[in-house]
Amino acid sequence: MKPELQRRVQRYGWDYSSPYYEKGWDKQLWPAQRRLLKQAELTPGDSVLDISCGTGLVTFPIAKQVGEEGRVTGIDLSEKMIEKAAEKADEMNITNVSFEQMDAEELALDDARFDVTINSLGMMYYPNPEKAITEMYRVTGVGGRAAALVWGRRSKCGWAEIFPIVDKRVNTDVCPLFFSLGTGDTLQDHFIKAGFNQVELQRFSMTLPYSTNEEAIISAFLGGAVAMAYRKFEEDEKKKAHQEYLESIQPYWDGKVYEIPGEFVIVSGNRI
Numbered sequence: 001m002k003p004e005l006q007r008r009v010q011r012y013g014w015d016y017s018s019p020y021y022e023k024g025w026d027k028q029l030w031p032a033q034r035r036l037l038k039q040a041e042l043t044p045g046d047s048v049l050d051i052s053c054g055t056g057l058v059t060f061p062i063a064k065q066v067g068e069e070g071r072v073t074g075i076d077l078s079e080k081m082i083e084k085a086a087e088k089a090d091e092m093n094i095t096n097v098s099f100e101q102m103d104a105e106e107l108a109l110d111d112a113r114f115d116v117t118i119n120s121l122g123m124m125y126y127p128n129p130e131k132a133i134t135e136m137y138r139v140t141g142v143g144g145r146a147a148a149l150v151w152g153r154r155s156k157c158g159w160a161e162i163f164p165i166v167d168k169r170v171n172t173d174v175c176p177l178f179f180s181l182g183t184g185d186t187l188q189d190h191f192i193k194a195g196f197n198q199v200e201l202q203r204f205s206m207t208l209p210y211s212t213n214e215e216a217i218i219s220a221f222l223g224g225a226v227a228m229a230y231r232k233f234e235e236d237e238k239k240k241a242h243q244e245y246l247e248s249i250q251p252y253w254d255g256k257v258y259e260i261p262g263e264f265v266i267v268s269g270n271r272i
């Protein structure tokens with residue numbers, strides 16, 4: 001897929017998912033996101049960039065950790081995600097955050113501006129993640145730190161059938177490089193190549209709980225990057241796709257809840 005098309009699919013796909021994203025992923029992702037924040041080693045007063053912030057699932061916990069003296073900037077390609085995050089900040093009266101629409105591969109931000117740069121589950125969707133990591137390095141100050149979370153290997157992610165189920169009904173591969181960053185040392189190598197030092201990789205697994213078929217379907221089809229492609233399906237095609245997805249996750253139903261396995265990778269590094 002051409003980079004420009006992939007960017008459009010992502011931008012508008014995530015616009016469509018923005019009302020469903022938290023319903024499908026909020027409690028399921030927090031254990032992995034919490035590990036990312038620990039690895040980022042935030043301290044009160046830090047100035048932090050949250051790249052691909054989405055609705056702010058990670059931005060708001062960062063804002064709490066850096067305190068009133070600190071500051072968080074959240075950026076995302078999707079306008080609707082940014083709108084939602086900004087609305088939430090207003091509702092919760094959180095004043096040390098700001099949000100801006102921006103492409104992670106072209107950050108309109110000054111060099112060395114942040115103490116810490118974070119990316120939670122955004123990089124799998126970029127046409128050129130290496131470029132985004134170089135940008136991440138550029139805006140991290142000397143003495144600063146960066147940390148990124150991505151999904152791990154395809155064979156370890158029990159929800160991965162969603163991609164072929166959607167892709168066989170549309171002409172393009174919705175997320176061509178999705179699992180490549182979390183396979184082997186790819187992400188770590190990109191961090192080293194960008195210039196980061198003391199680069200570390202952690203690989204870990206956890207399960208994603210869904211109590212009903214409906215919850216599992218919302219997260220897979222509406223709460224993620226395939227939302228734009230899925231939206232174009234006819235009603236009976238949607239039902240067939242749901243059925244295929246439910247069959248693919250059936251092994252993880254324990255009689256009360258789906259416990260879908262997921263593997264994650266965190267890479268962190270310092271700018272010295």
Ligand SMILES: C[S@@+](CC[C@H](N)C(=O)[O-])C[C@H]1O[C@@H](n2cnc3c(N)ncnc32)[C@H](O)[C@@H]1O
Pocket residue numbers: 007010011014029033051052053054055056057058075076077078081102103104105119120121122125126127
């Ligand atoms: C799975 S969500 C992650 C949201 C949030 N960081 C979290 O952990 O919940 C992926 C986000 O990446 C954003 N995204 C996709 N391509 C992007 C790009 N090229 N630049 C910036 N953000 C992008 C999407 O709009 C979406 O909000």
